[in-house]
Amino acid sequence: MAKDKYTILGDKIFAAIGGPENVASLNHCMTRVRISIIDDQKVDVAALKQISGVLGVVNEETLQVVLGPGVVNKVAQAMVASVGVGLGDPFPGTTQTNQHAANKEAVSAVAAQTHAAQKAKLKQTWWRAALKHISAIFIPLIPAFVGAGLISGIAGIMGNMQTAGMLGDNFTEFITVLKVINSGLFTYLNIYVGINTAREFGGTPGLGGIIGGLIYLPGVVAPLAINNVFTGQPLVAGQGGIIGVIFSVWLMALVEKKLHQWIPDAIDIIVVPFVTLLIMGVFTIFLVMPFAGWISSSLVGGINWVLNVGGAFAGFVLGLTFLPMVMFGLHQILTPIHLEMIKELGSTPLLPILAMAGGGQVGAAIALWLRAKKNKQLTRMIKGALPVGILGVGEPLIYGVTLPLGRPFITACIGGGIGGAVVGLIGNVGAITIGPSGLALIPLIANNRWFGYVLGLLAAYIGGFIVTYFFGVPKTAMQAKNEDGSLVVPEPVPAGTEIVYEPNTPVKLVSGTEQFVAPATGDLEPLTQVKDDVFAKKIMGDGYAVEPQAKKIVAPVSGTIMSVTATKHAWTMISDHGLEIIVHLGLDTVELAGKPFDLMIKAGDKVKAGQVCGEMDLGAIEAAGKATTIATVITNMAAVAKMTAPKEKRVAANDPAIEVDVRG
Structure with a gap:
């Protein structure tokens, strides 16, 4: 039996991505096949882009192959059918037990780990890495912090009330006890931070605690002093603070790891801690603390100036x-x-x-x-x-x-x-x-x-x-x-279950001008500003976008609704003049399983420009880490004779957005 064109296209996509065995799961949205890849090294993106019928490729957390509405659901269904699973289901592994539930769970686990690693590789920055460590x-x-902080707060209130004459002297000892308990954390916080920092960066926790503790200059009691090598003034206990401790212990962990590589095992336990503490102790006392002292003096001067203002x-x-x-x-x-x-x-x-x-x-x-x-x-x-x-x-x-x-x-x-x-x-x-x-x-x-x-x-x-x-x-x-x-x-909702309206007669282009309106209240902008390459690079077509500030969604133009995704994050429509249009609510919102959306339209409905079509929960979308951008895209651009450029401005739902002249 000859394969149809959708199955053939699906086979070509499989061939370019390392075969079905390199797929953890597959689903689709209105325009893209979304593929969770197991091994990214097996994906030939260049070959994928050369396949006839593939309009574009976006390689992010999932591999997104842009095929366009009407085609994408058929190709995706053909691809999952060829391996005997459903849309969104885990693909079978490479073993022969591909029908066993345990195997599917294993594939899901591998996919989850791979996705996490890929996400970290794509989006990690030094700043995010630093915040993660902190x-x-x-x-x-x-x-x-919570326990000692509450005790500190109670002690502070009672102490202040005592100073103000609201409590008698008989509370003094109890207040002192509360302060002692609180001081068990905050007085020695540098030490605890040093221990945790060493643990986080792979150093010895005890050594990290010592580096954190030496910032207190233990054993240095007047008239003894350690002088700042740059100014000659005595160092002050505590200079460097928490940030100084984290920086010094991070370097300490690097030094300790290098020494473990260089020092023979027979003397490692003696030499490594000794040399590590010596190097990092001197570094912290003579460089980190003086640098903090320089910041201190600069700040004092700045504070005095500010106070004078x-x-x-x-x-x-x-x-x-x-x-x-x-x-x-x-x-x-x-x-x-x-x-x-x-x-x-x-x-x-x-x-x-x-x-x-x-x-x-x-x-x-x-x-x-x-x-x-x-x-x-x-x-x-x-x-x-x-x-x-x-x-x-x-x-x-x-x-x-x-x-x-x-x-x-x-x-x-x-x-x-x-x-x-x-x-x-x-x-x-x-x-x-x-x-x-x-x-x-x-x-x-x-x-x-x-x-x-x-x-x-x-x-x-x-x-x-x-x-x-x-x-x-x-x-x-x-x-x-x-x-x-x-x-x-x-829980995933199969994206291929949307109902598609099939008109009795073919849609014909009617020449004339169509007024498109803003589908929501918010900021109107060109597609090039949308943070998604499929829209920004106009792979599917041209149009405009709105960054919504209110939940109500209206039809951008008069016409007929052709399809609504089961995940309710997008719909297609044909305008009265024959333009084919996608309205996409948010970016990557297919993953939200329809929860933030409440649409009151269905395939076959006739709508007028500005007619209310539903609502989207902006807070829920943002809480899921997704953008709320609404994109309105004309996909049959060959039918467009002329289109005005959208002007960046604040608009209300149903305000004019662009005008499009349609070829007859």
Whole structure:
């Protein structure tokens, strides 16, 4: 029996990708066959592009072979039928037991591992790698941060109440006990970070702990001192901070690994730790700590200048930069400034401003909680760290939530700057002593000016929330994850089950001008700006796109609906003048199994331009790490005599987008 053209095309695709045995699973969307490849080295992309009928190839997490609507579903069905599986099902392995369920599970496992490796290879950057390491270093410390932070917050509130005369001296010993428990973590945090950093980079944890601990300069008691080799001034215990520890221990792990390669096994246990500690100890003390000292002196000069400027500007700069100072352990240099201000003025106006940084963290965490609610691992950490952050202990939020994600840390700093600007603008808001920030600082605000401090704190919360909600949530944070960090994968819906409308008479082109409208409220843009090569390179045809800001979707032109995918992420239609059109909701949204979409159209329906066709849940799409871009593409461009270029602008649904002159 002769093969039809779709089977032949499928066979050619198989031949170019290493055969069915190199396929983990296969599905399709409106225009592309989506193939999960087991071994990327066996794929001949150049040969694939040369196959007649293949319009384009996109090699990302899955291999995407662009065939176009009407063809793609038939070719995909022919390909899976030839190996005896369904769309989206695992392909059989190379063994003869290809009908056995266990074999399918094994293929799925291999595919998952391969996809993860391929994804890392394609999208990994040095910045993402660094953030991943930071996350691995601090996540094991989150329970300790939460427990010790709560104790610190309670001790701070009680201590402040005692200073304000609200508690008697009989609470002193209990408060001291709470501070001792809290200090078990925060006083020696560098050591714990050094141990975890060594473990993360493959070094000896004990050696990493020593490198972290030596930044405290143990054993150096006045009048003894170790001088900065660049300035001749004594080093200060703690210079270098957390970032200095991570950097030094990372280098230590590299040195230790090299020494293991060079030193004979017989003396390895003696020589390697000795030489590693000697080299890295000297390096840390004489280079890392002096460099941090240089940063410290520069910051002191900058802070003094900012304080002299004063007002909202000073508040913004100080609130913005305080969290980076905490990361470098440089916030301790502000203690003598606080004390001098209290001595001269009776209060320190600097502390309430710097406390706004923690408020920005709180606002950012709440925004992440709302935007990334499907990420159970992240929301669990936020739930634990948020109460501590509200009480003024920011480390759990910094190291467990915002810093590992990157962007939220920056937007949290901006929130702190906004709160600092408000406090600076109000003016004369000072603290009578130093201690925790957040809500715990309210009893210590001098001269009954606590209302100004609270306004600043609310501004920091709101600022951090708004900036993070709209600009600071990375797609990786919004991915649906279980509490163990594994991805939640929706059950696939076979994409080939859509119903296709077959008109009784052939569609004919009718000359004239057709007005296309925006399918949603949002930002109109040309296809070239879409972050998908199939659309941006106009492989399927030309048209326009909208970055939606509202969920309602309307028909872009009057015509007849020809097909709607089972995953509801796209439909095809024929306009009244005979143009063939694809409306695609989001990018790679076929993987979402239709959950974010609610379409009220079906194949065969007649629609008018601007008629409501359904809705798309923008938040759910973003939470899955997908773009919400809506692409409207004319696929039979030979029928187009002239088309106006879309102008980049904000549009409402049903606003004019482009005009198309159709050939008769």
